[in-house]
Amino acid sequence: MSTATGQAARPVSVGAARVADAVKVYGSGDTAVRALDGVSVDFPAGRFTAIMGPSGSGKSTLMHCAAGLDTLTSGAAFIGDTELGKLDDRRLTLLRRDRIGFVFQAFNLVPTLTVAENITLPMDLAGVRGDREWADALVDVVGLRDRLHHRPAELSGGQQQRVAVARAFAGRPDVVFADEPTGNLDSRSGEEVLNLLGRAVRQMGRTVVMVTHDPVAAAHADEVVFLADGRLVDRMESPTADRVLDRMKAFDARPPARKETSS
Numbered sequence: 370m371s372t373a374t375g376q377a378a379r380p381v382s383v384g385a386a387r388v389a390d391a392v393k394v395y396g397s398g399d400t401a402v403r404a405l406d407g408v409s410v411d412f413p414a415g416r417f418t419a420i421m422g423p424s425g426s427g428k429s430t431l432m433h434c435a436a437g438l439d440t441l442t443s444g445a446a447f448i449g450d451t452e453l454g455k456l457d458d459r460r461l462t463l464l465r466r467d468r469i470g471f472v473f474q475a476f477n478l479v480p481t482l483t484v485a486e487n488i489t490l491p492m493d494l495a496g497v498r499g500d501r502e503w504a505d506a507l508v509d510v511v512g513l514r515d516r517l518h519h520r521p522a523e524l525s526g527g528q529q530q531r532v533a534v535a536r537a538f539a540g541r542p543d544v545v546f547a548d549e550p551t552g553n554l555d556s557r558s559g560e561e562v563l564n565l566l567g568r569a570v571r572q573m574g575r576t577v578v579m580v581t582h583d584p585v586a587a588a589h590a591d592e593v594v595f596l597a598d599g600r601l602v603d604r605m606e607s608p609t610a611d612r613v614l615d616r617m618k619a620f621d622a623r624p625p626a627r628k629e630t631s632s
C-alpha cells in the first residue's frame with residue numbers, strides 16, 4: 370500500500386484504538402476552548418498505555434473521544450479499523466457495549482445488583498451468553514470469590530473497583546479505558562487495582578488505556594503518552610515513577626488551558 374506521495378502508508382490496523390489529527394473545541398466564540406489541538410496517537414493492542422499531562426491538558430477529552438463517549442470537532446477516532454465518526458448513534462452504542470470496557474474513578478456499579486450480576490451485566494444487557502468461564506476466571510483474578518453475592522454498598526472502595534475491573538474485561542473487549550481508576554482509593558487499594566490492570570495486559574493479552582495524574586500509577590503502564598495544551602508532546606517507554614515525575618515537572622510553569630484563537 371502506498372500514499373499519493375509514494376510513501377509507504379501505515380497498515381490500517383495499527384492499534385486497538387487510535388486517533389488521527391484529533392481536534393476538540395468546546396463552546397464557541399470568545400469562550401471556545403481548544404481541548405485537543407491536532408493529536409495523533411495509537412494505543413497498541415496487548416499494551417498498557419497511560420495518558421498523562423497537567424490539569425486541563427486534554428487527557429479526559431482524549432479518552433472520551435477515543436472511546437466514543439464524545440465526538441471530535443475534526444479528525445478521526447478508530448477502534449480497530451472502525452471509524453467512530455462514521456457510525457450512527459445505535460451502532461456507536463453497540464460498539465461501546467461490545468468492544469470497549471470502562472473503569473471510572475467513581476466505580477459506577479449498579480447498587481441493586483450483586484457482585485456477580487454487576488460483572489456479567491454487559492453480557493446480560495447484550496443478551497449474549499458470552500464466555501462465562503472467562504467471566505468466572507476473572508472473579509478469581511480480582512479476588513472476589515467470597516463476595517459474589519454481596520451488593521456494592523457492602524464492599525470497600527478497593528473491592529468495588531475490582532468488581533468494576535472484572536466487569537470491564539468480562540466481555541473480552543478490544544480495549545479497556547480507565548479514567549483515574551485509583552482516584553478514589555487509598556494507595557494500597559490503588560496498587561491492587563493497578564496490578565490487576567497490568568496482569569490483564571501481560572498475562573491475559575488485554576489492552577488498557579488509562580488516564581491518570583499520578584506518576585506512580587503511570588509507572589504500571591508499558592508506555593506513557595504526555596499531553597500538554599491539547600497536544601501530544603512526549604512518549605516514554607518502560608516508565609518509572611521518578612522519570613514520569615521528572616517529565617511532569619517540566620510542565621509545572623506552564624499556564625493551563627488556552628482559548629480558541631481561530632474564531
Ligand SMILES: Nc1ncnc2c1ncn2[C@@H]1O[C@H](COP(=O)(O)OP(=O)(O)OP(=O)(O)O)[C@@H](O)[C@H]1O
Pocket residue numbers: 395396402403404422423424425426427428429430431582626627
Ligand atoms: N464540557 C466542557 N465544556 C467546556 N470546556 C471543557 C469541557 N470539558 C473540558 N473542557 C476544557 O477542556 C480542557 C481540557 O479538559 P480535560 O478535562 O480533557 O483535561 P484533563 O487533562 O483531563 O484535566 P484534569 O486532569 O484536570 O481532569 C480544559 O481547559 C477544560 O476546562
